Amino acid sequence: MTPATSKEPRNFHHGDLRAQLILAVRALVEAQGADGFSIAEAARAAGVSSGAPYKHFEDRRALLRAVASDGLERLRVAMLAAKDGLRPGSLDAIAAIGLAYIAFAKAQPGLFRLMFGLTDGHEKSAELAEAGQRAFAVVLEATADHVGQSAATSAVQETAYLLWTLVHGHAFLSIDAKRKDQAGRPDDEYYVRRASAAILGSHDRGL
Amino acid sequence: MTPATSKEPRNFHHGDLRAQLILAVRALVEAQGADGFSIAEAARAAGVSSGAPYKHFEDRRALLRAVASDGLERLRVAMLAAKDGLRPGSLDAIAAIGLAYIAFAKAQPGLFRLMFGLTDGHEKSAELAEAGQRAFAVVLEATADHVGQSAATSAVQETAYLLWTLVHGHAFLSIDAKRKDQAGRPDDEYYVRRASAAILGSHDRGL
DNA sequence: TACTTAAGTGAGCGCCACTTACTTTGTCAA
DNA sequence: TTGACAAAGTAAGTGGCGCTCACTTAAGTA
Numbered sequence: 321m322t323p324a325t326s327k328e329p330r331n332f333h334h335g336d337l338r339a340q341l342i343l344a345v346r347a348l349v350e351a352q353g354a355d356g357f358s359i360a361e362a363a364r365a366a367g368v369s370s371g372a373p374y375k376h377f378e379d380r381r382a383l384l385r386a387v388a389s390d391g392l393e394r395l396r397v398a399m400l401a402a403k404d405g406l407r408p409g410s411l412d413a414i415a416a417i418g419l420a421y422i423a424f425a426k427a428q429p430g431l432f433r434l435m436f437g438l439t440d441g442h443e444k445s446a447e448l449a450e451a452g453q454r455a456f457a458v459v460l461e462a463t464a465d466h467v468g469q470s471a472a473t474s475a476v477q478e479t480a481y482l483l484w485t486l487v488h489g490h491a492f493l494s495i496d497a498k499r500k501d502q503a504g505r506p507d508d509e510y511y512v513r514r515a516s517a518a519i520l521g522s523h524d525r526g527l
Numbered sequence: 528m529t530p531a532t533s534k535e536p537r538n539f540h541h542g543d544l545r546a547q548l549i550l551a552v553r554a555l556v557e558a559q560g561a562d563g564f565s566i567a568e569a570a571r572a573a574g575v576s577s578g579a580p581y582k583h584f585e586d587r588r589a590l591l592r593a594v595a596s597d598g599l600e601r602l603r604v605a606m607l608a609a610k611d612g613l614r615p616g617s618l619d620a621i622a623a624i625g626l627a628y629i630a631f632a633k634a635q636p637g638l639f640r641l642m643f644g645l646t647d648g649h650e651k652s653a654e655l656a657e658a659g660q661r662a663f664a665v666v667l668e669a670t671a672d673h674v675g676q677s678a679a680t681s682a683v684q685e686t687a688y689l690l691w692t693l694v695h696g697h698a699f700l701s702i703d704a705k706r707k708d709q710a711g712r713p714d715d716e717y718y719v720r721r722a723s724a725a726i727l728g729s730h731d732r733g734l
Numbered sequence: 735t736a737c738t739t740a741a742g743t744g745a746g747c748g749c750c751a752c753t754t755a756c757t758t759t760g761t762c763a764a
Numbered sequence: 765t766t767g768a769c770a771a772a773g774t775a776a777g778t779g780g781c782g783c784t785c786a787c788t789t790a791a792g793t794a
Contacts, residue, residue: 337772354644355562360750369774371752376772380751436703437561437644452703478713481700482693482722489696493688496643496659506685514729515689522725544741567781576743578783583741587782 338376338386340366345387350430354437359383384438385445391428391435392451398424399458409465411516417462418487418512425491432495436488459484467523479523486515545583545593547573552594557637561644566590591645592652598635598642599658605631606665616672618723624669625694625719632698639702643695666691674730686730693722 344365348357359380360370377383402420406413425432438448463480464471471477490511506514551572555564566587567577584590609627613620632639645655670687671678678684697718713721 358750359752368772370750371754371775372773374752433644436699437640481712482718482725485696485700485722486689486693487696488700489692489694492643492699493692493695505688511689515692515726518689518725518729519722521729522721565781566783575741577781578744578785579742581783 337366337368337372341373341376341383342387342390345383346391346428346431349387349434350428353430354384354434381438384434385448387431388435388438389445389448389451391431392448392455395421395424395435396451396455396458399455403458403462409462409468411466411513411520414462414466414483414516414520415509415512417459418483418516419508421487422491422494422508422512425495429495432491436492456480456484463520466520475523479519482519483516486519487512490515544573544575544579548580548583548590549594549597552590553598553635553638556594556641557635560637561591561641588645591641592655594638595642595645596652596655596658598638599655599662602628602631602642603658603662603665606662610665610669616669616675618673618720618727621669621673621690621723621727622716622719624666625690625723626715628694629698629701629715629719632702636702639698643699663687663691670727673727682730686726689726690723693726694719697722 341362344362345357348361348365359373362383363370363373366372373383377386398420399417402416403413406416460471460477460480463483464476467476467479469476471480490508494505494508505511548569551569552564555568555572566580569590570577570580573579580590584593605627606624609623610620613623667678667684667687670690671683674683674686676683678687697715701712701715712718
């Protein structure tokens, strides 16, 4: 693949087509939905011929997977930034992480849906799975800090998972027009705090 | 549109192409993912020419929306059936509804993702929004029964929404391979009971 | 029987995913 | 310095799909 002598895969003709394609696809997905983008259009946006993307991605799905992985990494960074400066494991920190998650989904609903909507080729993509794990690790560590137990214990993992699903479910339903402007959906901040307190409380009470 | 004199839109040549197309698309979506189906393939499965579907659906997205609405109705029926025979508002009934929701997602992940993954044309589809409302109503009523308050009160709606998001989040993450076989994800039944108890408990404690 | 209209046909247009053969360009070894 | 090599990009072509349009068929009405 890469010449053994060069340290990194250098980009010859174009600047860095791979990264630029991911960027272009992100914009297209946001503008027209995950199914409304085309490789040809992304190539045009990057100023290359329609065949060029295939030098970097095996096929359409591989490109989408790369965009999703990239998105998960961005989500992880956003969550890390949100808790920065807050006391580790504090309810404030946990709420901030949840709010960052929700804000991410609302700001980039197309990308968010893509990240969690891919049906195909999971098996092939260890990259995607690992990106998901790394993002979850942020929640897991905050939970461990909060309850004062190791992140390796199954009780902590369970509670962290509960927190994740709550926020994930809210984020997903929030960007879904089916329930827009409907009574019963609380304000994000209030929601995250109440839900987190309920889950963490049930943990403290012995699961 | 429909001749004023006929009571129902009769189906002339074909049996009921509209319904058969939805059926075919459901199978295709399950087999190949939401983006992996084509109108042409669905038409072939129904034994008609490639132009025929356009007599029943404006375009590809309209067909997908119809499939999603149909899926939401099926989900609603499944939840109703699950709570049948259980004491209204009991924790058993609420857990049964949640489990039916999760079972639905696991049994038909392609359809489930389609139902909640559509990015486009929400505005145009009152049908889709209403199908979502009707499904939510099942959870809302069970919650109202449980806490002994009217489904019209905002506190009850909030709690019902919390329950919905929890189950929705878990269902979504369950069918997502990113976290398959990973520690920290509890058994469905245990999950639903613990999560429901935590949420309903926080309601009883005065929100 | 003639009229109307929904339902379906089949050909055709443009776009797209993907392939293949070819050219260009940077890198390294001799 | 040069010449071989591999990565990166091009151009043209194939087949399939979304969608349209002019047309035919079938059912109900008067």
